Amino acid sequence: MAEVYFSKQIEKIIDKIDFSHLGKNVAIKVHFGEDKCDTYVNPAIVKKVYSKVISLNKKATLVECNVMYKGRRTESISHIEVAKEHGFDFAPIDILDGEKGNEFIEVNVDGFKAKIGKGLEKYDSMIVISHFKGHMMAGYGGAIKNIGMGLGNRAGKLHMHSNIKPSIINSKCKGCGICYNNCDVKAVEVMNKKAKIDPEKCVGCAMCIAVCPERAVHIPWEGSTSAELQEKMAYYCKAVSRIIDNVIYINVLENITSECDCMNTKQKPFMENIGILYSKDIVAIDKASLDLAGEKFSKINSINKLKQLDFAVYFGLGKKEYSLVKV
Ligand code: SF4
Numbered sequence: 560m561a562e563v564y565f566s567k568q569i570e571k572i573i574d575k576i577d578f579s580h581l582g583k584n585v586a587i588k589v590h591f592g593e594d595k596c597d598t599y600v601n602p603a604i605v606k607k608v609y610s611k612v613i614s615l616n617k618k619a620t621l622v623e624c625n626v627m628y629k630g631r632r633t634e635s636i637s638h639i640e641v642a643k644e645h646g647f648d649f650a651p652i653d654i655l656d657g658e659k660g661n662e663f664i665e666v667n668v669d670g671f672k673a674k675i676g677k678g679l680e681k682y683d684s685m686i687v688i689s690h691f692k693g694h695m696m697a698g699y700g701g702a703i704k705n706i707g708m709g710l711g712n713r714a715g716k717l718h719m720h721s722n723i724k725p726s727i728i729n730s731k732c733k734g735c736g737i738c739y740n741n742c743d744v745k746a747v748e749v750m751n752k753k754a755k756i757d758p759e760k761c762v763g764c765a766m767c768i769a770v771c772p773e774r775a776v777h778i779p780w781e782g783s784t785s786a787e788l789q790e791k792m793a794y795y796c797k798a799v800s801r802i803i804d805n806v807i808y809i810n811v812l813e814n815i816t817s818e819c820d821c822m823n824t825k826q827k828p829f830m831e832n833i834g835i836l837y838s839k840d841i842v843a844i845d846k847a848s849l850d851l852a853g854e855k856f857s858k859i860n861s862i863n864k865l866k867q868l869d870f871a872v873y874f875g876l877g878k879k880e881y882s883l884v885k886v
């Protein structure tokens with residue numbers, strides 16, 4: 560049975576963390592929050608963990624991948640600017656999938672090819688610090704989503720979200736051709752000042768989504784059921800574990816919102832702060848988070864939030880059974 564430590568104070572959690580098995584080059588995976596979001600994980604908590612790692616003569620870097628939709632976190636330079644504006648200015652930041660989100664390592668899991676941000680292979684261990692909150696497609700976002708979705712590069716994220724290729728919203732398209740110029744496989748053509756995507760040629764890299772100045776490239780959210788998305792997230796977690804298996808998890812149950820930190824808007828937390836959890840087991844920490852958040856949290860959407868846990872168990876990533884140790 561996995562141990563999950565719980566406290567209201569990060570200092571007490573840090574005292575319980577077994578840092579000894581981490582390597583010398585530690586990636587700290589954080590979601591910096593979308594531009595206008597202000598309920599992302601508290602940077603003061605991340606800074607305390609970072610400072611502890613540094614004090615142990617290890618190197619530590621905040622890591623993340625670019626997002627698939629158009630915004631300031633689509634490309635590395637502006638992504639890092641957002642991170643610093645949000646208070647993550649105390650440590651080096653490494654956007655693992657390159658300046659444009661197109662650098663990845665392909666990891667084969669049972670024939671499923673996951674695209675993980677290429678820079679991850681530089682690190683020998685990882686601390687995953689996750690803001691626990693709701694999510695419109697995955698039911699909730701915790702540690703599984705933070706690395707499953709978060710460490711996929713842009714094409715990987717698109718792959719997780721849908722099997723359908725992006726399409727053009729004609730009323731928004733100005734026919735500028737920027738998507739055409741950025742499509743490596745020539746799946747885009749522009750005729751009569753409107754772009755069109757050939758789904759047969761499209762490889763789902765999502766670059767057209769990133770570069771379109773008019774936000775005219777439609778992301779086919781409706782093409783993926785929640786269960787498929789959660790299963791793919793678990794596949795990606797398994798793929799990440801093939802690159803780094805030396806990982807510890809911290810879930811922060813504060814500022815709990817009904818939607819993800821990817822929303823480019825301010826959200827009001829809908830329930831009280833609960834505390835901070837630490838575990839070496841990705842499944843146990845998310846299960847303990849759901850249990851502590853209770854019925855009020857479970858009712859934020861109708862999605863079966865246990866699916867991603869079940870898939871993660873199936874892939875041998877952890878156990879749902881845990882003992883909660885209050886410190
Ligand atoms: S980049 Fe956007 S606006 Fe320009 S042609 Fe492509 S879809 Fe249309």
Ligand code: SF4
Nearest residue numbers: 742761762764765767
């Ligand atoms: S997703 Fe990639 S391959 Fe598909 S049309 Fe857009 S740029 Fe081209």
